[in-house]
Amino acid sequence: MDKLAHNITACVVVIGNEILSGRTQDLNIAYIGKRCDELGIRLAECRVIPDVPEAIMATVDACRHLYDYVFTTGGIGPTHDDITTAVIARLFNRQLERNATAVKVMQSYYGPDNLNEARLKMADIPSGAKLIDNPVSGAPGFQIENVFVLPGVPLIMQAMFEGITDRLIGGAPMLTGSVVTGLPESVLAEGLSRLxxxxxxxxxxxxxxxxxxxxxxxxxxxxxxxxxLTEVTSDVTLLIRNLEGEVIKLP
Amino acid sequence: MDKLAHNITACVVVIGNEILSGRTQDLNIAYIGKRCDELGIRLAECRVIPDVPEAIMATVDACRHLYDYVFTTGGIGPTHDDITTAVIARLFNRQLERNATAVKVMQSYYGPDNLNEARLKMADIPSGAKLIDNPVSGAPGFQIENVFVLPGVPLIMQAMFEGITDRLIGGAPMLTGSVVTGLPESVLAEGLSRLxxxxxxxxxxxxxxxxxxxxxxxxxxxxxxxxxLTEVTSDVTLLIRNLEGEVIKLP
Structure with a gap:
């Protein structure tokens, strides 16, 4: 169906009222999109949904059947509005269990005396899930089947994503090149279409x-x-020059 | 289902490979999200999809039945990869027609001698659609039923969005306040949950x-x-002070 022709597909599900309200600018879609290109995985869709159990349940369930990998971001912290973990457990019919490995990791991160009940909530993981290491702030994410549950804070999400790339099977990396010009699109349209x-x-x-x-x-x-890539990039450059345009460098 | 309790819902469908590849950072979701809050409309979901006819067709069709308003961004320019208009015409069983009003607007924007065939493609609008003015670069968007078709370039999209707000029926504006602290979430969790x-x-x-x-x-x-808003904001501030935390101003 798609000219990009990767065989392996992925979907990002961004969970968070703060993204939908525009108060927080999502940065996770772009990061995961770039990494998927490099890993030879086609990011086929992203969905942004609110912190509402029914929305999380329905969206993750639909996407895990449509795509090879689903990455969720957001909603796995210690506060009342962090509901992703509990909803994903319900989706897969798993019990939430205090995960001994997670507790140990968090004990060494926070120090044993600072592990209060709210923090320990982040060690409650659906039974049988595979943990995802958090090298930044201790509390892990987890994987069940093809669903990877990651946090929303971009720096932490990125560090954790890098820890799961060896679990992902991709194809040939997508290579991209870019040519910038001040010519209007309308002048380029016919030549680009032929190309x-x-x-x-x-x-x-x-x-x-x-x-x-x-x-x-x-x-x-x-x-x-x-x-x-080399051939088409040089053809695009030639097209621009033939149209008396300039190839410009972006600042 | 949602505590935010707006009655009127909206969905943004971002159409563009460049967003999924992470080459371009989407800014339209945040803008429309903020404006929906102000207009008393609940932005309930966003989907980012590739420039693929089947994906556009299936996504817009699903979303127009799920939500009161659907805003699409991207894919309405003059080049071969701008396929949104043709796909939306097909979805609604409309013919693409050269729209006389659109031609006139574009003639006055570009000057009659600069209206080449590629530009005129942007005046091909599904029959019976209501135009959306483009005060920045001439070529209009359009509305069919509850679907509003907008461009992807943020500055142009924003100007055009402002031209359709009088077509949207909203509720009471969503008011938001924010309190920032250096206290960890885990320390705040119990008090916030009670609040x-x-x-x-x-x-x-x-x-x-x-x-x-x-x-x-x-x-x-x-x-x-x-x-x-005032009451809860002051309660949150009090909670932070009672926990010996500081309310901090963001730079």
Whole structure:
């Protein structure tokens, strides 16, 4: 169905009222998207949903059947609004159990005297789940089947994501190149369309931007073949020059 | 189902490979989220999907039945990868027609001599659709039933969104306040939970952040009642002081 043609797909489920209200800018989709490209996994969809049990349940259940991997972010902290872990346990019909390994890790992170009940809540993990190490702040995430439950704070999420990449099976890494010009999209459209027809296995994207009162275009070439990347990138550059445009470097 | 208790719901469908690949950081979800709060509309979900006809078709069709308003962003430019308009026309069984009003607007924006065929493609609008003015770069968006089709470039999307707010029916604006502290979430958890139980009609969110090697917490209070906002904000402040914490100002 998709020209990008990765075989392995993934979905990010961002859980959090704060993203939907616009108070917090999500940064996790972009991070996981980049890493999936490098890992040869096609990030096929992302969903942003509120901290509502029914929404988490329905969304994660739908996505785990649609995609090979599901990464959830958010809602695994110690406060009343952190409900992701309990909902995922319910989804998979697992009991929440105080996980001995998690307790040990958190004891060594916080010191044994600072492990209050709220913190210990973060050691309550669905039975049989595989822990995901948290090298930043102690409290682990976990994996059940193809669902990976990660925190929302970007720096912590990123560190934990790097700890699970060896559990993910990908394909050839997606290679991308980009050519930027001040020519309008409308002038480039016909040539880009012909180029796309000549290289159906390469994805050529045209992304206008608006900066300092002027429109420009970022042409992005995506393929798993280094040879095709070089070839199409040079063809795009040639197209721009033939249209009397300039290839510009972004600051 | 949701404590936020808006009656009117919305969904943002972000269409674009460039967001999924992490090359471009989405800014439209946060903008529309903030504006929905102000308009008394509950942004209940966002989905990010690729530039693939089947994905656009299935997602917009599902969301238009689930939510009162659907805002799509991206894929309405002049190049080969801009397929949103054609797919939405197909979804609603409408013909694409060169829209006379759109042509006129674009003639005056570009000048009659600069309206090439690629630009004119942006005047091809599904029959019977209501145009959405583009005060920045001429080419309009459109509305069919409860689906609003907007561009992806944030500055243009924002200007066009402001032009449709009078078509949207909302409720009481969502009011939000926030209190930031360096206390750990685990120390606050019990008190916040009790506060949430006392004010079930107010949403109290606890959002940890990680900055300069230290964790802090942003406690966000959301309600449509100005009185409750003041009351709960002052209770949260009191809770922090009772726990010997400091309320801090973010830079």
């Amino acid at each position: 796309q027809d000549r290289f159906p296995e390469v994805t050529i994207g045209s992304y206008p931007f608006f900066r300092q009162g002027k429109l420009g275009v970022n042409i992005v070439i995506r393929t798993t073949s280094a040879g095709k | 949430q139980d006392r004010f079930p009609e107010v949403t109290i969110g606890s959002y940890p952040f990680f900055r300069q090697g230290k964790l802090g917490v942003n406690i966000v209070i959301r309600t449509t009642s100005a009185g409750k």
